[in-house]
Every structure is written in structure tokens, then in C-alpha cells.
Amino acid sequence: MEPTPQGERMRFHRMDEMSPDDFRLLRTVHEQNLLQLPDLLLDLLERLGGDEAYPVDRRTHSLQAATRALRDGRDEETVVVALLHDVGEALGPLNHGEVIAAILKPFIREENHWMLAHHPVFxxxxxxxxxxxxxNGREAYRESPHFAYTAEFCALYDEVSFDPDYPQEPIETFIPMVRRVLRRPWDPPAPEPETRGGELN
Structure with a gap:
């Protein structure tokens, strides 16, 4: 990926006026933003530190959840999901699961995306x-193929990770994992075909 030239700026006033040069620069900007995403999420994780009311602060809680997943032999994506599962609380205290699920959706499997979105009710x-x-609010989702996985994640990694005596791994253990999981080239999704009356147009 080439860096954005100093001072270079897209020239369109409306998106339907964008030139090939504008699109080239837009892609470069998106790629640079993607490279910054791991640090942004890790910064949100740091902001969860310092809670005084919890037995451990939410940063430590997240490290414990990720450590438990790591020591259980879970794959790297699931370990990263465990680490970041609560960082949405800094942006959306009332729907933090949906927030982090939406951010990580392009990078993770469907079962992890579904679990992140629904783990608060579980x-x-x-x-x-x-x-x-x-x-028993989770019973509304009993028919989901991801119900058992989400229930297991919460039981094994989330609800038990408030232990002041648990020897969790330091954040340095997980930073390279976060960078690897989020290392994907940006690509705009293909538009979905329009439908009318149940048939493709």
C-alpha cells in the first residue's frame, strides 16, 4: 500500500462525480484506516481499566477471558474475540455487544459475530x-445454530473472569494476535441483487 501523498485531496463535491484518481485516493485512505483499527480497539480496551466497583476492572476481565480461551486451545480468532468482547462498552454502554460485533464482522466467522452481538443477554x-x-431471556434464541456456542463462551470465558487471583496473560501476549486477525485488505462489498416478487430482476 502506497502512502497518501502529502496534501493530496479528493476533488469531488458529489460522489457521482468521483474520478478514477479520487477512487484511488479513497482506497488508500481506507487501507490506512484499516491499519489503525487494531490500535483503536486496543485503546478502547485500555479505557476499560480502572473500574473500582468490580472485583477486577473490565480490562483485566477481558485479559482473563482471552487467557482462558488461549489456555483452552481455542483458535486465534476466538482468543481475540474474547479479548475484545466488551470494548464496545466504551462506545455503546446499552448495546455493547452489537457495537463490537459490527466492528469485527468483516474479520470473523459468523458464530463469533453472532456470539458477540448476543452475549449480553446470555x-x-x-x-x-x-x-x-x-x-432465561436467552431462550428466545434457542433455535439459533449458535446458541450452544454462545452459552459455552459465556460460561467458560465471560462470567468466570472476575477473579482477582487468576494469573492472566499480559496484553503483550495478545497484541500480535489482534493485528493478525484484523489484517485484511479493504474491499467494498458487492451490491446485493434487487428482488421483486421473490424473483431476481
Missing amino acids: QTYFYGSQVGIDP
Whole structure:
């Protein structure tokens, strides 16, 4: 990937006026943004540190979840997902699972994407009855092919990872994994075919 020349700027005022040079520069900008994504997510993880009300702060919680997945022999993608599963809380406290699921969707398998989006409701199985939330809310998703996987992830890596005595790996163990999982070339998705009356146009 070539760097963006100093001061070079796209010249269009409307997207339907974009020239080949504009598209070339746009792609370069997107590729540079993609290279910055690991550091942005790791910075969000750092922002989860310092919670005083939890037994451990949420950064430590995330490190413990990733460490447990790593020591269980999970593949690198799943370890990274465990590390980053709560970083959406810095941007969307009310829907943090959906936030990180959307960010990571281009880089991860469907079962991990689904798990990230739904893990908050699956977590209520362990504490919902204490705070007036239905602990069986996850049953609404029982027919999903990813139900068992998500329940297992929460039981093995998420709900147990608030232990001040657990010897988690340092963040340095996981940084190269994050960079590898997020190392994908940017490519705009192909448009979906339009449908009318159940038939392709």
C-alpha cells in the first residue's frame, strides 16, 4: 500500500462525480484506516481499566477471558474475540455487544459475530434473577445454530473472569494476535441483487 501523498485531496463535491484518481485516493485512505483499527480497539480496551466497583476492572476481565480461551486451545480468532468482547462498552454502554460485533464482522466467522452481538443477554443467565431481569431471556434464541456456542463462551470465558487471583496473560501476549486477525485488505462489498416478487430482476 502506497502512502497518501502529502496534501493530496479528493476533488469531488458529489460522489457521482468521483474520478478514477479520487477512487484511488479513497482506497488508500481506507487501507490506512484499516491499519489503525487494531490500535483503536486496543485503546478502547485500555479505557476499560480502572473500574473500582468490580472485583477486577473490565480490562483485566477481558485479559482473563482471552487467557482462558488461549489456555483452552481455542483458535486465534476466538482468543481475540474474547479479548475484545466488551470494548464496545466504551462506545455503546446499552448495546455493547452489537457495537463490537459490527466492528469485527468483516474479520470473523459468523458464530463469533453472532456470539458477540448476543452475549449480553446470555450473560443474564448468571445474574438476571438478582436484578429483576429474566435469566432465561436467552431462550428466545434457542433455535439459533449458535446458541450452544454462545452459552459455552459465556460460561467458560465471560462470567468466570472476575477473579482477582487468576494469573492472566499480559496484553503483550495478545497484541500480535489482534493485528493478525484484523489484517485484511479493504474491499467494498458487492451490491446485493434487487428482488421483486421473490424473483431476481
